[in-house]
Amino acid sequence: MRNTLHAKYLAAAFVFAATALLSGIAFAADETVSAAAPATAPVGLPRVAVLATGGTIAGQADARAANAYNAGAVGAQQLVQAVPGIEKLARLSTEQVASIGSQDMNDKVWFALARRIQTIFDRNEADAVVITHGTDTLEETAFFLDNVLRTDKPVVLVGSMRPSTATSADGPSNLYEAVEVAASPAARGRGVMVVLNDTIQSARAATKTNTTSVQTFATPNGGPVGYVDPASVRFLTPAFQPDNHKYVLPSGEQLPRVEIVYAHANMDGVQIDNAIANKAKGIVLAGVGDGNASKSALAALQRAAKQGIVVVRASRVGSGFVNRNVEVNDDTSGFVVSLDLNPQKARVLTQLLIANGITSPAQVQKAFAATW
Structure with missing residues (x-):
């Protein structure tokens, strides 16, 4: 099953690459776009909100070099539609919070994400949230959210090391598994998590360790909290209740220097x-x-x-x-x-x-x- 699904992901990446190149999909950095869950999703499935911020996972090829791309050029709904079988995991909704490379991640986007996620959970709009994000500062965003969100519902950050238009894009597989983790009942009470390359990491411990490898995220002082493949989610550590060490966002859109x-x-x-x-x-x-x-x-x-x-x-x-x-x-x-x-x-x-x-x-x- 795993090999079959990964073959489908690769095929989807080829199709999506062509579509993205022809359509020239792009979003402004401050644009917010939402879409309802696919009509084919069974009613009994958990509800997962996909919030997109850009990054390599939404990258589009550029002719300036063989491996060149522009981050954040592809929209949230297109990312989801490029992943075969993802609609069988959850009832999905999508929102475009930002369309930037994560090297440009900033307090304004952090605050927008934190407030939107908290609203989603407070209003019971979804059972879990998945955030697509560039890998360069993904660990910082995950750690920030882990320190400000007040919820035991799953929040998962996901990215990719290759753009959506690459011949071997890792984004579709990573996004599938991020939604799979978010939809798992065992994911509750674990704080914010990072999912890439079949591995589940905690927000506090995960860090990027390689400039180009798809196996870039690791936990140097310990190990992953779990593993995921298209057929299963396996946690290695018990869930914990969110502690009381949560911090309030200051007024305005900026943290202290x-x-x-x-x-x-x-x-x-x-x-x-x-x-x-x-x-x-x-x-x-x-x-x-x-x-x-x-x-x-x-x-x-x-x-x-x-x-x-x-x-x-x-x-x-x-x-x-x-x-x-x-x-x-x-x-x-x-x-x-x-x-x-x-x-x-x-x-x-x-x-x-x-x-x-x-x-x-x-x-x-x-x-x-x-x-x-």
Whole structure:
């Protein structure tokens, strides 16, 4: 069955590639388009809302190079229609929230997604949500949503490493399995999840690890929470009830300014001093090793902390934990450590904490350790 379905996905990718190239489908970045569930979907199936934001999964080929494409050029309904058998998994509705490459993901789209998803669940419009998204910042969006959504209903982010017009597009298979996971009764109470390449990852732990491989998402400090194929969904860990560590979105469309400073050999404090001058509310160090940096950089970070700026030590390494008071005296310096969170996720959490009035090193550290 699996081989047959994957053959169908490949055939669908060929057909859809031709259709997309001929029609020149495109959407404006702020356009919102919705469509009702397909008439063929049985009434007894769960209701899954597919919210599209663009990305490679909605990419369209470009003649500038053999592997070139433009992200976010294909609409939500077309993505769903390109997946054979998906209508047998759930009653689907589609909405176009944005049409951007995820390198352009921003607070405005994050807020729109969070508010729309919360409304969908509060009004009982759907039983689960699937978000199509570019892979570059997918992990940040997933982590952000996991920290603000108040629900035990499944939310699944999905993307692809190859555009919809590629001869071996992975989008149709990934989207099928994302809907399959979202529609599974076992998916409730697990927070936001990431589904690509037959693997289910948690929002906190998933990270992109390869520039081009379809097997790019991994959980360096643990492992996936489950696996999925066209015939089954298998979770390896028990479901958990959503905790109370959820944060309120600030008014407006923007989170507080938090900078990531990347550590390197022969580092001085210029990047950090610039962040202070630019009125950053927080600074995340992507440190060497266990979140360390040169003496000059650490001195600059201490100056920032003394001015009330939240300073978080993370690591550029890619795996492992950053622990307190190992090589750096965090207690004396007023620093926070990111534990398992990589710099980009540490930034997201720091933004949410500052927006919610949580700024003292002790309070911030407690929030970083909330799930451990």
